[in-house]
Amino acid sequence: MQFPKKLSTKLAQRKENNSLRILGEHTNLIDFSSNDYLGFAKSEVVFDKTHQFLIDKNIKINGATGSRLLSGNHNLYTEVEKELSEFHNSDAALIFNSGYDANIGFFSSVPQRGDIILYDELIHASIRDGIQLSKAKAYKFKHNNLFDLKEKIVRFKPNENNDVYVITESIFSMDGDSPDLKKIVQVCEKYKANLIVDEAHAIGVFNNGLIEELGLEKGVFARIITFGKALGCHGAAILCCNSLKEYLINFSRSFIYTTGLSPHSIATISFAYKELQLSNSREKLQTNICFFTEEANRLNLNFIKSKSAIHCCIIPGNENVKNIAKKLEKIGFDVKPILSPTINKGEERLRFCLHSYNSHQEITFVLEQLATFVS
C-alpha cells in the first residue's frame, strides 16, 4: 500500500527544515530536560508508600475498568479530589487523565457559541486544541501584555448573554516566565471576565501554585493543575466551583469518553502531595534556580528572565541550536533544543529545566561550556 503523498510531503518538509521530530532513547545524561523538577518521578518514598497503602487496603487492581461515569470511578477518586480541593483552597477538584485532556475538555465544552475566548499568544498547545474545538470565537493577546488584554476585554465586553473567558499560564511552559497575575485578576474582575489559569509548571515549584501563593483563588474561575511535572506522576485536575465540576462531568467529552486513571495512579497522586509537604526538595530546587541565574548572568548568557524551573537561552536557527544541544550531549548533558515551528522562527532556544537534584558543579560546568559554544 502506498503512503499518502500529502503526508510524505509534510515529512519531507520537516526534514528539509531540520525540524523532524524523532523519539529519543532513554539515556544516563545529566538531566536538564525532564519536568521531574523535584525528583518525585524517581522517589522510592512515594513508590513504597503508595505500594504499601494499596496492599493494606487490598486494592489489587491494575486498571480502572471503564470511564468514570460507568465502572471506573474507584472510591479513591472521591478521597483524592477532596484532598486536592482542600490542599488548593478550592471548592471542588475534578481529576482528568492528563493536562492535555483537562484543557481539551475544558475549552471544548465551557465557552459557548457567542462567547469570546482571549488567550495569551504563547499558550500551550493543549489549550489551543481545546479552543479549536470550541464554538466560541477566540482572539489572542500579546504575550504577558496587560495593556493588549485590557484593550480586547473592553472591545469584547461580556454582557448578559455572552461571557468572556481569559486564559493564561502562571508559568509559561516555553519561556518559564509569568504574567502579572494580580493585575490580570483585577482586570478580569473589573470587566466580569472569567479567568482560567494553567498552573502546570507552577505546582510544586512555587508552593501550591502561584495563584495560591498570591492569594488569588477567589479571583479565578478555574485552575488547571497537572501531576506529570513536579509531582512526578500522572494526571491533572481542574480546580473550580461545584457547579463547574458538575457541568464538566456532564459535558466535557475528554472526561466522559475515556477510561479513568487506575486506582494506583490516583493513590500515587495522593502520596506525591504528602511528599511535597514532607521533603525539602522544593527548597533545594529554589536554591538551584537562584544559583543558575547568578551563573548565567556571570557568563553573560542570553537567557529569558525567569524565576521558575524553566530557563531558555535564545540561539536562533534550528540547525544552530540543534548543534549546540548535540555538543552538550557529547559532554554528558541532556538539554533540549526547542525548534521552529514549535516556536517562532528566529526564537529557537535551548530549554534548561532545573531540578532539586542538579548539583552546583553541574550547573556551573554546563553553563561554562555553553558560553564557549555560543561565543
Ligand SMILES: Cc1ncc(COP(=O)(O)O)c(C=O)c1O
Ligand atoms: C502549560 C501546560 N499545560 C498542560 C500540559 C499538558 O499536561 P500533561 O502532560 O499532563 O498532558 C502541559 C505539558 O506539556 C503544559 O506545559
